[in-house]
Amino acid sequence: MMRKTMRSDRFRAIVEAYGVRPQSWPDHERQAAIDFMERQPKKAQALMGAARETDMFLDMSRPLQPSETLHWETLARLMPGLQSSAEILAFARPVRPSPGFLLATGLGLMAACAAGMIVGINIGLMSATDMRVEEVLAASSMIDLENW
Secondary structure: OOOOOOOHHHHHHHHHHHOOOHHHOOHHHHHHHHHHHHHOHHHHHHHHHHHHHHHHHHHHOOOOOOOHHHHHHHHHHHOOOOOOHHHHHHHHOOOOOOHHHHHHHHHHHHHHHHHHHHHHHHHHHHHHHHHHHHHHHHHHHHHHHHHO
């Protein structure tokens, strides 16, 4: 397998963009960058100097969290028609249906199921009756032909 050799300008670009930790470097260039560090350790250390300081600073800092005031001010700017945060909270509350509504909905669904069953049974009985009537008519016509 032929390995690519990395130039110092590309190594500098990787270190400036991704930092000094090899696990942060792009997978397809990581091995070439490690080889560059092994071939030219002094040059690599010089190129990594400023990035090392930046990485240490970023490791010490923690991500900033927005304050509650900033949160509500941002929402107020996004929704200018609202006058207070109480209106925003009222808007965000979930609506829970009343027990009477749930009961009426359940009874309605049960009635619809029962009506469907009744209609289905009646259609089934009518088709069975039609088949019996056709059999009786066919049998009677045979009897009439024999007596004729």
